[in-house]
Every structure is written in structure tokens, then in C-alpha cells.
Amino acid sequence: MKLIVEPSPHIKSNNSTDKIMLRVLIALVPALVMAVYIFGVRALTLSIVCVGSCIIFESLFRRYIRKDTNIDLSPAVTGLLLAFCLPVTLPYYMAIIGCFIAIVVVKQLFGGLGQNFANPAIVARIVLVLSFTSEMTYWVKPFWHRDDIEIDAVSSATQAVDGITAATPLMLEAGEQAPDLWNLFMGYHGGSLGETSEFALLIGFVFLVATRVVRTVTPVAFIGTVALGAFIAGADVGLHVLSGGLVLGAVFMATDYATTPVSLTGKFVFGIGCGLITLVIRFFSDMPEGVSFAILIMNILTYYIDKFTFPKPFGAVKEGDKE
Amino acid sequence: MRTVKIDSHAPVIISMAHGIGAPCVPVVEAGDYVRTGQLIADSDAFVSAPVYSSVTGKVIEERNVLDINGNLTKALVIDSEQKQYLCSKIAPPVINTREEFIKAVRASGLVGLGGAGFPTHAKLNYDREKYKVDTLVVNASECEPYITTDYREIMENSEDIIAGIKLILEKCGISRAVIGIERNMPSAVRLMRERVQSEQNITVKALPTYYPQGAEKVLVHNTTRRIVKEKQLPYSAGCIILNVTSVASIARYMETGIPFISRRITIDGNIVNKPANFMVPIGITLGEIMKKADLRLQPDRIIFGGPMMGKSVYDLETPIGKTTGAVLFFKDMPTDRATACIRCGKCLRACSMNLMPTEFEKSYEMRDIKRLRKLRVDLCMECGSCSYICPAKRNLTERNKLAKDLLRDN
Numbered sequence: 001m002k003l004i005v006e007p008s009p010h011i012k013s014n015n016s017t018d019k020i021m022l023r024v025l026i027a028l029v030p031a032l033v034m035a036v037y038i039f040g041v042r043a044l045t046l047s048i049v050c051v052g053s054c055i056i057f058e059s060l061f062r063r064y065i066r067k068d069t070n071i072d073l074s075p076a077v078t079g080l081l082l083a084f085c086l087p088v089t090l091p092y093y094m095a096i097i098g099c100f101i102a103i104v105v106v107k108q109l110f111g112g113l114g115q116n117f118a119n120p121a122i123v124a125r126i127v128l129v130l131s132f133t134s135e136m137t138y139w140v141k142p143f144w145h146r147d148d149i150e151i152d153a154v155s156s157a158t159q160a161v162d163g164i165t166a167a168t169p170l171m172l173e174a175g176e177q178a179p180d181l182w183n184l185f186m187g188y189h190g191g192s193l194g195e196t197s198e199f200a201l202l203i204g205f206v207f208l209v210a211t212r213v214v215r216t217v218t219p220v221a222f223i224g225t226v227a228l229g230a231f232i233a234g235a236d237v238g239l240h241v242l243s244g245g246l247v248l249g250a251v252f253m254a255t256d257y258a259t260t261p262v263s264l265t266g267k268f269v270f271g272i273g274c275g276l277i278t279l280v281i282r283f284f285s286d287m288p289e290g291v292s293f294a295i296l297i298m299n300i301l302t303y304y305i306d307k308f309t310f311p312k313p314f315g316a317v318k319e320g321d322k323e
Numbered sequence: 324m325r326t327v328k329i330d331s332h333a334p335v336i337i338s339m340a341h342g343i344g345a346p347c348v349p350v351v352e353a354g355d356y357v358r359t360g361q362l363i364a365d366s367d368a369f370v371s372a373p374v375y376s377s378v379t380g381k382v383i384e385e386r387n388v389l390d391i392n393g394n395l396t397k398a399l400v401i402d403s404e405q406k407q408y409l410c411s412k413i414a415p416p417v418i419n420t421r422e423e424f425i426k427a428v429r430a431s432g433l434v435g436l437g438g439a440g441f442p443t444h445a446k447l448n449y450d451r452e453k454y455k456v457d458t459l460v461v462n463a464s465e466c467e468p469y470i471t472t473d474y475r476e477i478m479e480n481s482e483d484i485i486a487g488i489k490l491i492l493e494k495c496g497i498s499r500a501v502i503g504i505e506r507n508m509p510s511a512v513r514l515m516r517e518r519v520q521s522e523q524n525i526t527v528k529a530l531p532t533y534y535p536q537g538a539e540k541v542l543v544h545n546t547t548r549r550i551v552k553e554k555q556l557p558y559s560a561g562c563i564i565l566n567v568t569s570v571a572s573i574a575r576y577m578e579t580g581i582p583f584i585s586r587r588i589t590i591d592g593n594i595v596n597k598p599a600n601f602m603v604p605i606g607i608t609l610g611e612i613m614k615k616a617d618l619r620l621q622p623d624r625i626i627f628g629g630p631m632m633g634k635s636v637y638d639l640e641t642p643i644g645k646t647t648g649a650v651l652f653f654k655d656m657p658t659d660r661a662t663a664c665i666r667c668g669k670c671l672r673a674c675s676m677n678l679m680p681t682e683f684e685k686s687y688e689m690r691d692i693k694r695l696r697k698l699r700v701d702l703c704m705e706c707g708s709c710s711y712i713c714p715a716k717r718n719l720t721e722r723n724k725l726a727k728d729l730l731r732d733n
Binding site: 001002003004005006007008009010011012013014015016017019020072074112113114115257258262263264310311312313314315316317 | 468540544550551552553554555621622623624625626630631632633634635636637639651653656657659662663664665666667668669671672675676677678679681698699702705707708710711712713714715716718720721724
């Protein structure tokens with residue numbers, strides 16, 4: 001009789017990294033469905049291109065550095081999140097460049113899963129915005145695809161054509177009418193393909209909380225800070241919360257394990273910080289949208305937040321304390 | 324299901340060391356004939372409990388054995404005869420004072436049955452000048468999965484438990500006792516509540532079911548809201564904490580004079596048809612127990628103790644010691660490869676000591692002694708919760724143990 005000898009514990013929970021990643025993917029499905037409904041089938045093909053190229057980049061790089069090529073679902077999550085940050089009209093090659101930046105530059109060069117200091121999808125989005133500014137800020141109107149317009153014609157257009165493009169609600173010029181709250185909430189407005197429908201994102205959020213993948217603390221602190229700041233500044237709270245990438249960023253990016261603090265206190269601080277930076281960028285800079293930069297800056301500060309929010313061990317006595 | 328008493332039909336192997344405490348020296352030799360309950364080994368050290376023969380028969384040999392912790396210890400191999408006789412010297416002890424009581428508890432050979440096996444008399448013999456102990460915490464929070472020995476003790480011997488508590492309170496001058504039981508054993512909570520109804524100073528506290536509820540510092544906090552500071556014993560929080568079966572065993576010894584020679588063990592695991600509790604003689608070998616266990620298949624993993632903190636056994640000759648609470652038989656347990664840490668923080672929230680296992684692991688890999696010290700890996704009690712919860716299947720608890728050893732060696 002052969003007996004296995006191993007250190008305790010001898011039983012393990014049935015949770016696994018792949019199960020967590022799968023749950024995140026499932027949580028993103030409602031937003032994907034809404035994206036296809038609002039922006040057309042191209043939203044789906046763009047997502048597939050992103051997911052596919054992320055998985056290919058990940059396995060090619062792992063093979064190149066002769067590491068374990070048995071990859072998990074994490075590049076799929078990165079790919080889908082990146083796709084959600086892109087305008088539906090973005091040429092595929094640009095999306096693939098974004099995937100390369102996310103997977104190879106931001107994730108693998110820093111050591112792969114769990115070792116990257118910044119969120120791959122967010123850095124890729126920022127790089128794309130800075131490199132291909134006009135394509136990355138070309139917003140089509142919801143349901144534009146029903147008007148029979150060729151994608152090539154749209155993406156090569158440098159001039160905004162009346163009736164096709166729509167500013168995201170945060171970029172409205174004076175006098176322009178913002179969509180009402182219901183349309184904002186359901187996502188019937190211009191924006192990146194996965195960020196517009198808060199309705200769908202919230203379904204995903206509830207699923208993630210119910211399956212214990214994420215904690216509510218970061219999204220609540222993040223969105224709460226932005227809402228409170230907008231209220232104090234006298235701005236339209238509904239517009240600030242429901243437009244732009246706030247909910248997508250708060251639910252799916254500010255809760256990324258690798259790039260955010262581990263303790264609950266740290267997560268709270270992280271959320272507040274993200275909210276404050278978002279407000280500063282939205283109110284005081286030329287950029288209409290600050291969520292991605294806010295999360296990136298807080299990603300960089302995560303090491304320090306972690307350092308100052310270590311939990312106090314139970315019963316520990318600090319040196320110098322009276323016993 | 325009631326505890327089933329089983330005998331050994333093969334020689335028993337009785338170790339000279341059971342848990343914490345100095346190993347004993349045999350007082351019998353090979354060839355001697357010993358009776359059940361006869362003293363076979365003792366030590367001059369105070370923190371050590373004597374060892375008695377659990378069977379009647381001839382001492383075959385003195386042998387060196389590897390215990391499940393990997394330590395080489397002496398053991399006596401005693402043949403178990405068909406007819407068993409109780410040693411003629413056995414008589415209930417006469418006790419009046421605290422000193423006599425503690426001496427009698429030592430003579431019973433009892434060690435803490437919750438796990439570490441600290442000799443019970445040494446625990447009762449605290450410095451009364453230094454510590455003002457006012458609470459006896461009775462640990463009935465059997466938090467490890469599978470094990471049900473303490474539950475059976477409550478259901479079968481609740482009078483002994485109450486008698487033991489009263490004895491300890493009276494002889495040691497402690498004013499009250501709290502029995503901490505997890506809520507997942509409602510019948511045990513109900514039974515003990517009934518039993519303490521007429522008692523002024525004994526209460527039953529139903530505690531939430533979670534692992535490790537039965538850990539000393541956790542239980543003291545959850546029953547009394549007092550915190551045992553690091554490097555301190557529960558006395559510093561005015562508490563003395565004893566396992567529920569230990570308490571009942573004290574009462575039984577004072578009544579009968581029969582020393583601690585048999586114990587209850589749980590037989591369970593994923594290939595056991597009918598989980599059971601056996602009352603077995605100390606020193607019975609794993610092979611003998613396997614014959615009595617109702618197994619579906621040949622096991623590929625056998626654990627002495629609970630699945631969270633128990634030890635893997637690799638030898639069918641391994642004997643049951645005074646502190647062995649369970650024998651678990653498993654086959655084809657999922658063995659997932661460890662993957663990269665994704666910093667999910669689940670280990671932090673699983674740690675009942677508020678430590679950061681994932682940071683320990685990283686610091687240990689870098690042999691960063693300074694940081695390990697700062698993170699307080701020394702406070703880890705190796706409960707296994709972090710390894711259990713880890714979705715990346717990393718062996719965090721093992722690293723914690725290695726890190727603690729590293730600190731100790733430096």
C-alpha cells in the first residue's frame with residue numbers, strides 16, 4: 001500500500017484561480033450583450049479579437065521565456081476588459097497593438113500573473129488614447145449600426161459627420177442636451193463599447209459580490225467619492241456617476257487583485273484615492289475622462305498603501321508597549 | 324452513533340512521549356508481565372505525565388520509533404493477551420488540598436486532549452501569586468472537520484464533565500467556568516445547558532461555527548472577550564483552558580483511580596462507509612484500527628488527527644498516542660498544482676491571528692529575516708486556514724512553518 005505524505009492541511013477549498021477568472025468573465029457577459037445591442041455586432045468581433053490576441057500573446061511569450069505554457073483564463077479577462085475600453089469603431093490592428101501592450105509589456109515583462117504593478121487593460125487603453133487619439137475618441141451614436149453605414153467609412157472619417165458621431169455625455173458643449181438618467185443608466189449614449197451600460201455592469205457586480213470574487217468596499221468608496229465630489233461641486237451627480245468609465249473602472253478594474261491593496265482598509269483608501277483623482281481630472285484638466293488615469297496612479301501607490309494598512313496581528317504587543 | 328470499544332489483538336506500541344512534556348523512562352523491562360493500568364514509565368521532570376500499560380501481557384521489547392512528528396522516541400511493545408486484568412494497585416486517590424489534587428491529576432497520566440498534549444497537572448499548577456485566574460474555559464469547540472470525539476464525550480458523559488468542572492473549580496479556587504460549544508452541535512449545546520441549569524457558576528456559551536474556533540487564544544477571546552497577548556499564557560487573561568474530555572477524564576480518575584489508558588478516536592474520511600468513534604487502548608497500531616474501520620477502498624492517504632492540522636502517516640505500525648483524536652482515511656483527494664499568487668487577499672481574511680500569509684511566503688522565498696520578524700510570522704499557530712482557502716493552491720502554512728524555523732535558527 002502506497003501512502004502519500006504531505007504537510008497539513010490535507011483538505012483544500014474547491015476554489016481556484018481559474019474559477020475566479022471564469023466568474024469575472026461571466027460577470028462581463030451582460031455588459032457585452034448590451035454592447036452588441038447598442039453598438040452592433042462589431043462590438044462582439046472586436047471583443048473576440050482582443051480576447052484571442054491576448055491569449056495568443058500570453059502563450060507565445062510564455063513559450064518564448066520557456067515558462068509554463070499552461071495558461072489560465074486571466075488573459076481572456078484582460079482582453080475583454082480592454083475591448084470594453086475601446087470605441088466600437090477602432091480598427092482591429094490598433095486593438096491588437098493594445099493587447100500586445102497589455103499582455104507583453106505590462107503583464108509578462110513584470111513577471112506575469114499577479115506580479116504586474118499596473119492594470120494591463122488600463123495602461124493599454126492609455127497608450128492607445130495617446131497614440132491614436134482621434135480613433136480612440138471617435139464615439140458613434142447608439143444604434144448607429146441600424147442606419148446601414150459602412151465601418152470603413154466610419155473609421156476613416158476624420159471629420160465628425162452629423163448624425164453618426166455623438167460626444168460622450170461628459171464632453172458635451174454648452175447648450176447640448178444630456179441624455180436622461182434612464183438612457184444613461186441603460187447605456188443608450190456614446191462611449192466605449194462596454195462602459196455605457198451601468199445596468200449591465202451592475203448585474204455583473206452583484207454576481208461578483210455574490211460569488212465572493214470582489215469586495216464591495218472599493219467600488220462603493222470609488223463611486224461614492226465621485227458622487228459626493230460632484231454633489232459638493234454642484235455638478236450633475238447622475239451624469240458623473242452614470243457616464244464615462246466610472247462604473248466599469250470601479251467594478252472591474254479597481255478591484256483587480258494584483259494591482260490593488262490586499263487589506264480591506266487598503267482597498268477603502270484605494271477607492272477614495274481613485275475617486276478624488278477622477279474628480280480632479282474631470283474638473284480641472286482638459287481631459288474629459290479621468291477614471292483610467294486615476295486607477296493607474298493609485299496602482300502605483302498600492303505598494304505604499306499596503307505598507308501602511310497592514311492589519312495588526314491579534315494579541316501582538318508593540319515594542320515599548322506596556323504589557 | 325455511540326462510541327464502540329475495541330481491543331487490540333496485536334501487540335500495542337506505547338510511546339514514552341505524548342505531546343509536549345519530557346519523555347518518560349521505562350520502569351519495566353522486556354520479559355516483565357504487566358497488567359492493564361500498571362505504571363510502565365515515569366519521569367522526574369514535573370512537566371511530564373506518567374505512562375501506564377493499556378493492556379495485560381508480556382513486555383516484548385523496548386524499541387526506538389519515529390513518531391508522526393518525525394522525532395525518534397522510545398516505545399514499549401507489549402503483547403496483548405486474551406484475558407485482561409486490571410492492575411491490583413488501582414484505587415481512587417484521596418484528595419483534600421490543591422497540591423494533592425494536582426498530584427493526583429499527574430498520577431492519572433492525563434495530557435491535554437485537544438492537540439498539543441500539555442500535561443494537564445502542569446496546566447493546573449499555575450503560579451497563584453502571579454496570576455489571578457477566575458475563569459475555567461472548557462474547550463468543547465471541536466473545530467476541525469470530521470472529528471467528533473468531544474461531541475460524543477458530551478453526549479455520553481455529560482455528568483463526568485460537570486463533576487470534573489466542579490472538582491477543578493473547588494480545588495483550584497477558580498470562581499466560574501464557561502463551556503464553549505460550537506453552534507453546529509445543537510444537541511450538545513442543549514444537553515449541557517440542561518446540565519448546568521442547577522449550577523450557579525457554570526455557563527454554556529454557544530459559539531459561531533468556524534475554524535479555528537477551538538484555538539486557545541481564539542476561544543478565550545470568544546468566550547470571555549479577553550485577549551491573550553503574544554508570548555503570554557491564558558492565565559494572563561485570568562483564564563485556564565482545558566479540553567472537555569480532559570475535564571471529564573479528571574472526574575473519572577478521581578472516582579475510579581483508573582489512569583488514562585484508553586481514548587476515543589474518530590474514524591472518518593472519504594472512503595469510510597460508516598464514520599464511527601472507537602474507544603481504543605493507547606498504543607493500538609494503525610493496522611489494528613484499519614481492520615475495524617469500514618473502508619470502501621484501499622486508502623492512499625491516512626491522517627492522524629484532523630484534516631487541517633493532522634499528520635500524514637506512512638507506516639501501519641504507527642501507534643495511537645494520548646493526543647491522537649482521529650484516524651482519517653482518504654483516497655484520490657484533489658491534488659492541484661500551485662499556481663502564481665494573484666494577491667486576492669483571501670489568506671489574510673482567513674487568518675484568525677490577523678496575519679498576512681502571502682507576505683510571509685514572499686519574504687521567506689527571499690530569506691528576508693528582518694521582514695519576517697516585522698510581519699510577525701512567529702505568531703502563526705499553523706492552523707492551515709491560509710493553505711485551505713488559497714485559490715492558487717499555494718502551501719502557505721508549510722511556508723509559515725519553515726519561516727518560523729528560519730527565525731528560530733537565527
